Amino acid sequence: MKLHSFFNSSTSFRVRIALALKGLSYEYAAVNLRSGEQGREDYRSLSPAGIVPTLVDGDVKLTQSMAIIDYLDQKYPEPRLIPDAGIERARVLEIAQTIACEIHPINNLRVLKYLTGTLGVDEAAKSAWYRHWVAEGLSAVEALLTALPPGAFCVGDEPTLADCCLVPQVANAMRMSCDLSGFPRVEAVYARCMAHPAFIAAAPQNQPDFVS
Amino acid sequence: MKLHSFFNSSTSFRVRIALALKGLSYEYAAVNLRSGEQGREDYRSLSPAGIVPTLVDGDVKLTQSMAIIDYLDQKYPEPRLIPDAGIERARVLEIAQTIACEIHPINNLRVLKYLTGTLGVDEAAKSAWYRHWVAEGLSAVEALLTALPPGAFCVGDEPTLADCCLVPQVANAMRMSCDLSGFPRVEAVYARCMAHPAFIAAAPQNQPDFVS
Structure with a gap:
């Protein structure tokens, strides 16, 4: 699993918390928002909006922190971060x-x-x-x-x-x-x-x- | 069920679509955003953020359109608007x-x-x-x-x-x-x-x- 993240991005921070709570290890791919790396063509092919974070998990590439945490919570349900019902x-x-x-x-x-x-x-x-x-x-x-x-x-x-x-x-x-x-x-x-x-x-x- | 809504609010519109797709009837309570009704004390007691929509369903009072649609999708699952998995x-x-x-x-x-x-x-x-x-x-x-x-x-x-x-x-x-x-x-x-x-x-x- 790889997370495209910027240390100071709060949406990246959200996903890093979720990954840490679940004890999941991942490769950290830094995207420097200050120097504009999120707008580069290679990154836009991962994230059409040119924003962090992006999670890559096998064949799945997913943007949007809330969608990513829901995905993680479905696939790696312990501990649950979104109660079932x-x-x-x-x-x-x-x-x-x-x-x-x-x-x-x-x-x-x-x-x-x-x-x-x-x-x-x-x-x-x-x-x-x-x-x-x-x-x-x-x-x-x-x-x-x-x-x-x-x-x-x-x-x-x-x-x-x-x-x-x-x-x-x-x-x-x-x-x-x-x-x-x-x-x-x-x-x-x-x-x-x-x-x-x-x-x-x-x-x-x-x-x-x-x-x- | 009662929906506090403004006709021109797009977050209210989201929830109205969900309610209509599920065929749920509800009482419509208008909150005029143009005249500032969302900031009135009685409405703030329903929605601390002073925003529409708010759904009231029995004892449950819920703000935030995305949370409301998830709630409706859990309680009234036909048709599903958020796929199960x-x-x-x-x-x-x-x-x-x-x-x-x-x-x-x-x-x-x-x-x-x-x-x-x-x-x-x-x-x-x-x-x-x-x-x-x-x-x-x-x-x-x-x-x-x-x-x-x-x-x-x-x-x-x-x-x-x-x-x-x-x-x-x-x-x-x-x-x-x-x-x-x-x-x-x-x-x-x-x-x-x-x-x-x-x-x-x-x-x-x-x-x-x-x-x-």
Whole structure:
């Protein structure tokens, strides 16, 4: 199995967490988003959107982190990251999709580049944009978590897809100096995850292409 | 079952298609995004993010269109919109998530309002932004469709979650006068869907809160 990944990409980080939780070994293929490697023709033949991550598993080539984690969860079901059925399944997907659809895409590197490059937005306004969507999105996540029975992780006492999405988003928010004091449940889950070996192994600073 | 929806919201449109494909009847609760009803306290108690759609099914209250469709597909499995297993499942999720994560969030109404309101972007630049992300995203979708065996719908000969996502996105793109001539597979699937009674029933112009 091979994962095309960039250390600092939060969607790559999601998939690395899932792989680590399942104890799956894989070859790491670095795609440097800063130098634009994702737009090169050879990479576009793997990922038509020119984005990371891409998973290659035998004959299967798959893009989109949420589709990749579902694929892994089907093929390598231990431990399950998306509960089989019931309300827990719905809650895991609701939290995961809130992060994947309401926060991450709007603050993605290519969107920020469009803001500053094409639209001429300055750094202060770009940071305000970033913090606005983090605050909006994490408020929703905090409310969803608060409505659930307390647990060590987002939904229950074992990590799920929701945690795979939460941790990279919070790590990004911390890197961008967002104020997280209004989100105690989010912070508690993040702290719990970052003490877990799989989340540590998947973290940006522990990838072969990491640069500080 | 009750669906909180806005006629012109493409995430609401996705869920309406799923409900119609499954032949499920439901009460339609209109949330006027133009007048800001989604931000009202009573609606925020249903949807912490203040977004549509929200599904209420007995005791279950659920936000996020992708989580809602998965919930419906688990509880009311005929016809299946997300294949149970195998590569078809992965392809359906890959296409659906490409639309849900790479196109729709960046062109959502609240993001466009931030561009014009907070950042003072003019209408021409806003339209260029919209068309840019549609072109980027639909190029990826076209490539994903082209790599699949030909079928009437996105994946195979029956509608799936991928079509639930594709149709509202293409309808939006047409409303914003995007050039779709480079995406013949996308256009063919869209045309096939829009001849299907469930897609017609779910269309914005056939909702009780429609205004032209």
